[in-house]
Amino acid sequence: MNPKREVIGQTSIRSKVHPVPFAPPRGEGPPPVADEHPLAAYLRMDRIPHIWCPTCGIGIAVKCLAEALDVLQLDTNKVAVVSGIGCTGRVAGYMKLDGFHSTHGRAIPFATGLKLGRPELKVVVFSGDGDLSGIGGNHFIHAARRNMDLMVVLVNNFIYGMTGGQNAPTTPVTAKTSTMPFGNFEHPFNLPALAAGCGADYVARWTTLHVRRLTRSFKEALNRRGFRFIEVIAPCSTLYARLNKLGTGYDLMEFYHNNTEIKNGADPQTVDIGFQGKIICGRFVDSERPTYLDMMKQHYTKVLGDKFVPMPEEGGLIWPPGEKPTTPAAKATAEVREPEEVTHG
Amino acid sequence: MKTDPAGVLTGAHYLDGDYACGEGAMAAGCRFVAGYPITPSTEVVERISRRFPFMGGTFIQMEDELASMAAIVGASWTGTKSMTVTSGPGFSLMMENIGLAAMMEAPCVVVNVQRGGPSTGLPTMVGQQDVMQARWGSHGDYRIIALCPQSPQESFDLVIDAFNLAELYRVPVLFMMDECVGHMTEKVIIPEADQIEIVPRRLTKKDPADYLPYQTNGELIPEFARAGDGYKFHTTGLTHDERGYPVMSAACQKQNVQRLIDKIKLNEEQIIRFEAEAIEGADIVVLSYGITARVARMGIELARKQGIKIGVIRLIVLWPFPENYIRQLAGNIKAFVVPEINAGQMVLEVERCAAGQCRAVSVPHLGGGVHNPEDIAQAIVEAAQ
Numbered sequence: 058m059n060p061k062r063e064v065i066g067q068t069s070i071r072s073k074v075h076p077v078p079f080a081p082p083r084g085e086g087p088p089p090v091a092d093e094h095p096l097a098a099y100l101r102m103d104r105i106p107h108i109w110c111p112t113c114g115i116g117i118a119v120k121c122l123a124e125a126l127d128v129l130q131l132d133t134n135k136v137a138v139v140s141g142i143g144c145t146g147r148v149a150g151y152m153k154l155d156g157f158h159s160t161h162g163r164a165i166p167f168a169t170g171l172k173l174g175r176p177e178l179k180v181v182v183f184s185g186d187g188d189l190s191g192i193g194g195n196h197f198i199h200a201a202r203r204n205m206d207l208m209v210v211l212v213n214n215f216i217y218g219m220t221g222g223q224n225a226p227t228t229p230v231t232a233k234t235s236t237m238p239f240g241n242f243e244h245p246f247n248l249p250a251l252a253a254g255c256g257a258d259y260v261a262r263w264t265t266l267h268v269r270r271l272t273r274s275f276k277e278a279l280n281r282r283g284f285r286f287i288e289v290i291a292p293c294s295t296l297y298a299r300l301n302k303l304g305t306g307y308d309l310m311e312f313y314h315n316n317t318e319i320k321n322g323a324d325p326q327t328v329d330i331g332f333q334g335k336i337i338c339g340r341f342v343d344s345e346r347p348t349y350l351d352m353m354k355q356h357y358t359k360v361l362g363d364k365f366v367p368m369p370e371e372g373g374l375i376w377p378p379g380e381k382p383t384t385p386a387a388k389a390t391a392e393v394r395e396p397e398e399v400t401h402g
Numbered sequence: 403m404k405t406d407p408a409g410v411l412t413g414a415h416y417l418d419g420d421y422a423c424g425e426g427a428m429a430a431g432c433r434f435v436a437g438y439p440i441t442p443s444t445e446v447v448e449r450i451s452r453r454f455p456f457m458g459g460t461f462i463q464m465e466d467e468l469a470s471m472a473a474i475v476g477a478s479w480t481g482t483k484s485m486t487v488t489s490g491p492g493f494s495l496m497m498e499n500i501g502l503a504a505m506m507e508a509p510c511v512v513v514n515v516q517r518g519g520p521s522t523g524l525p526t527m528v529g530q531q532d533v534m535q536a537r538w539g540s541h542g543d544y545r546i547i548a549l550c551p552q553s554p555q556e557s558f559d560l561v562i563d564a565f566n567l568a569e570l571y572r573v574p575v576l577f578m579m580d581e582c583v584g585h586m587t588e589k590v591i592i593p594e595a596d597q598i599e600i601v602p603r604r605l606t607k608k609d610p611a612d613y614l615p616y617q618t619n620g621e622l623i624p625e626f627a628r629a630g631d632g633y634k635f636h637t638t639g640l641t642h643d644e645r646g647y648p649v650m651s652a653a654c655q656k657q658n659v660q661r662l663i664d665k666i667k668l669n670e671e672q673i674i675r676f677e678a679e680a681i682e683g684a685d686i687v688v689l690s691y692g693i694t695a696r697v698a699r700m701g702i703e704l705a706r707k708q709g710i711k712i713g714v715i716r717l718i719v720l721w722p723f724p725e726n727y728i729r730q731l732a733g734n735i736k737a738f739v740v741p742e743i744n745a746g747q748m749v750l751e752v753e754r755c756a757a758g759q760c761r762a763v764s765v766p767h768l769g770g771g772v773h774n775p776e777d778i779a780q781a782i783v784e785a786a787q
């Protein structure tokens with residue numbers, strides 16, 4: 058038996074010794090339990106190992122999305138993922154979907170073009186706090202205002218990870234970053250309140266400890282339309298945790314374990330996060346405002362009647378004569394709806 | 403292939419260059435436009451937003467030009483022909499994502515109705531000051547194609563070519579109109595749809611299992627897969643290999659970026675377009691583009707009265723530049739005279755290509771109006787001495 062293996066296998070998340078977590082034992086060791094990762098179909102296995110640091114939280118969020126896709130059995134040919142730039146921005150490159158790694162801050166408008174250019178697509182934006190709420194903040198608020206048909210997953214590690222730990226618009230007051238070496242003194246964003254205030258249809262927050270609830274939120278959001286915002290509080294072990302002497306990602310997971318409170322339906326105005334303060338999680342907004350595409354169709358149908366020609370669901374591509382596929386694309390895979398669950402605790 | 407008649411407003415019209423550009427885009431099959439209002443370009447999207455709902459097109463007014471450009475790159479990946487429209491300040495904001503379109507090889511068209519700059523400059527008045535920005539504006543090495551019309555009719559015709567070139571070479575094509583042409587109203591003939599040839603997206607026919615998004619098999623332009631057709635491909639603005647996967651190495655950079663350059667450079671002969679007249683035996687050749695080419699006519703006539711032999715070149719494609727032609731011509735003439743509504747931009751390219759064989763005389767004009775033809779005539783006379 059490999060002693061390291063035993064530590065990893067413990068069910069407690071507490072790990073006092075921090076043996077390089079997840080490092081597979083070299084040489085001998087128990088035989089693998091499966092030939093393939095059960096979610097391999099949703100991942101670009103030819104790109105593994107990924108670039109993320111040990112105990113980084115981004116991978117957990119990716120796994121939850123893969124699981125949600127798997128449970129729903131959606132037609133993944135029709136699901137696209139768009140990222141901006143950053144550690145989280147690499148997600149679009151690891152998911153086995155049409156994946157677009159765009160520019161810093163522009164994932165939402167890029168995704169908007171993708172959705173409007175081919176409305177039958179389900180478009181998921183997966184990016185970091187700096188990307189979506191800093192440089193891309195303007196797009197975020199306007200997409201929420203329009204109730205654009207996008208699912209936006211924002212991994213909030215309170216810092217600019219990729220560039221080496223600089224201050225983010227989410228950095229809590231007094232937390233140290235490489236550009237606020239004496240501690241941050243700027244007010245951070247309360248992202249659920251921002252999204253809700255701008256009109257998002259669905260707003261939820263979970264930490265990477267809440268994998269089942271996060272997966273459920275992903276499932277709910279995938280099955281809806283409009284602007285759906287899910288904030289995922291995640292450890293950045295290498296920068297946020299190190300600069301603030303918080304241990305590793307494990308320790309932050311333990312912190313989440315002891316310091317989160319689940320309050321579904323909480324007023325988003327009350328869920329801001331202080332440095333190492335309580336993190337309120339839950340599904341805060343779940344409304345049914347007409348989406349951008351609903352509004353457009355309803356309005357034009359009303360004012361233009363029969364003369365209105367909407368963008369075809371499969372996009373506005375003009376086909377050469379005789380080349381348009383005669384069998385309608387695998388659109389038939391109807392959305393599989395999960396049975397409604399009563400509790401969301 | 404013939405275009406979709408839904409977007410073609412066949413007939414004789416009295417249109418300004420902006421409206422004609424909008425009509426040309428719709429006739430070319432453009433069905434997604436994202437834009438942000440800016441003088442003197444806004445009429446293009448106003449025209450389109452009025453007509454799109456009747457032909458299955460979507461126009462969205464984005465929150466800024468960064469978003470507009472990003473949105474058309476996204477839409478391009480669905481196969482829907484896409485365009486954005488702006489002027490100087492917005493063009494500056496679009497630069498990063500023009501580079502993204504170049505790197506991802508997403509066909510799209512960017513219209514810049516040029517006004518005087520820098521900064522907010524002369525919002526309602528003409529400039530041709532963005533022609534070097536068109537060539538070099540985004541960071542890094544890449545090639546684009548830039549076109550420049552001189553009349554509303556040409557605005558209609560040429561924007562169709564812009565869409566076709568974008569498809570053929572999988573590049574962003576920059577449509578560098580100027581305010582004068584944009585706001586000038588003239589007769590525009592829109593032909594029947596079956597007279598309008600368009601280039602369809604070059605969709606791959608490969609099985610998803612065999613498809614690599616940037617594999618070219620020795621050719622220069624990869625086959626395209628649309629988002630949503632089951633190819634599950636990846637694309638990125640990072641330096642990437644044939645799979646579209648990021649590879650951070652000098653070797654991959656060379657292979658990736660060199661092809662972006664070569665696909666335009668080695669096809670230059672097919673892309674370059676200009677009008678040349680009275681070149682045989684000319685001592686002076688006047689080279690210009692856009693509205694300035696029309697103003698220069700009068701200056702040229704004035705100078706011809708003094709017996710000077712003047713040839714005329716009007717660039718229709720600004721980039722790639724007709725380097726070989728200019729280089730050969732330079733050996734046979736005394737000077738190029740280059741009037742343009744800027745402090746002297748294209749003249750630098752002319753001078754580079756002339757390589758010391760003859761002079762390249764700039765006739766600068768800083769914007770806000772067109773040249774006085776007499777200034778052009780005088781420059782020609784001086785150059786001929």
Ligand SMILES: Cc1ncc(C[n+]2csc(CCOP(=O)(O)OP(=O)(O)O)c2C)c(N)n1
Binds near residue numbers: 145218
């Ligand atoms: C226009 C532009 N500015 C700056 C950068 C540098 N940059 C890359 S990632 C990043 C921050 C990313 O932070 P976040 O979105 O929080 O992602 P994380 O790495 O934390 O997951 C920055 C500033 C860039 N790529 N492009």
Ligand code: SF4
Binds near residue numbers: 110115145294
């Ligand atoms: S730097 Fe931080 S966010 Fe980036 S991969 Fe490492 S732990 Fe994750």
Ligand SMILES: [Mg+2]
Binds near residue numbers: 185212218
């Ligand atoms: Mg971050």
